[in-house]
Amino acid sequence: MNNTNKMILEFESKSQNESFARTVIAAFAATMDPTIEELADIKTAISEAVTNSIIHGYGDCKGMITMRSFIRGNEITVEVEDNGVGIKDINKAMEPLYTSRPELERSGMGFSFMEAFMDDLEVKSVLGEGTIVRMKKRIGKQIIKGYSQQTEQNMI
Ligand SMILES: Nc1ncnc2c1ncn2[C@@H]1O[C@H](COP(=O)(O)OP(=O)(O)O)[C@@H](O)[C@H]1O
Ligand SMILES: [Mg+2]
Numbered sequence: 238m239n240n241t242n243k244m245i246l247e248f249e250s251k252s253q254n255e256s257f258a259r260t261v262i263a264a265f266a267a268t269m270d271p272t273i274e275e276l277a278d279i280k281t282a283i284s285e286a287v288t289n290s291i292i293h294g295y296g297d298c299k300g301m302i303t304m305r306s307f308i309r310g311n312e313i314t315v316e317v318e319d320n321g322v323g324i325k326d327i328n329k330a331m332e333p334l335y336t337s338r339p340e341l342e343r344s345g346m347g348f349s350f351m352e353a354f355m356d357d358l359e360v361k362s363v364l365g366e367g368t369i370v371r372m373k374k375r376i377g378k379q380i381i382k383g384y385s386q387q388t389e390q391n392m393i
Contacts (some may be wrong), residue, residue: 242268242308244317249303250295250319258287258317266313268371269376278354279313279374285347286370287316293338294321311376318369324362326345331360 244265248254259280266279279386283304290302298321305316324330330337331352336345357373 240269240308240310243304244345248304250291250294250298250300250321252288252291254302255284255287255291258302259284262306262315263362263366265308266376269311269313271376275374275376279315282351282354282372282374283315283317287329287349289347289370290317290319290321290368292341292343294319294323296322309316312373313376314373316369316371318367320367323328323364323366324360324368327360327362340376 242259242265246258246261247367258368263276263280264282266276268345287302294300294302301319303318303319307314315340329335331348332345334345336343348358348360351370352371355372355374357371360368361369361371369386377384
């Protein structure tokens with residue numbers, strides 16, 4: 238495999254670090270030559286996961302958040318981990334529009350956005366120990382699709 242890379246970033250659960258994490262993941266993913274849309278998808282999904290760790294994972298307490306990312310070929314994996322309160326019922330938490338903090342005017346759409354913008358979403362959580370959100374996205378799918386369509390046309 239010629240295109241592999243990895244990075245690990247640790248930062249405090251402060252709201253200003255959400256844009257810091259977005260910028261870092263964008264710079265890291267940029268080496269894969271993504272489209273502007275693919276990059277925006279990754280940034281949005283990672284922002285949602287980091288915001289969740291800050292707001293829900295740690296709440297009023299401060300803690301550390303770890304963001305890990307791996308590139309293998311045309312696929313990028315991003316993990317966002319906190320050691321916060323954890324999630325009691327993951328299936329319920331992942332339902333569109335579900336939020337445990339309606340008083341904060343949360344939309345309850347964070348996990349739905351992560352699911353929509355990435356190709357794969359996995360959530361692991363233990364109450365009182367923390368949460369890991371792992372997302373994967375393949376870059377350059379449109380080009381491959383366009384290429385195969387063109388190839389098919391050429392064969393007809
Ligand atoms: N890192 C986390 N730690 C604890 N709870 C979480 C975490 N991420 C998500 N949750 C729970 O999952 C729910 C749904 O998350 P999400 O879809 O992003 O909606 P929202 O953030 O708007 O509430 C949250 O309201 C919260 O209860
Ligand atoms: Mg959210």
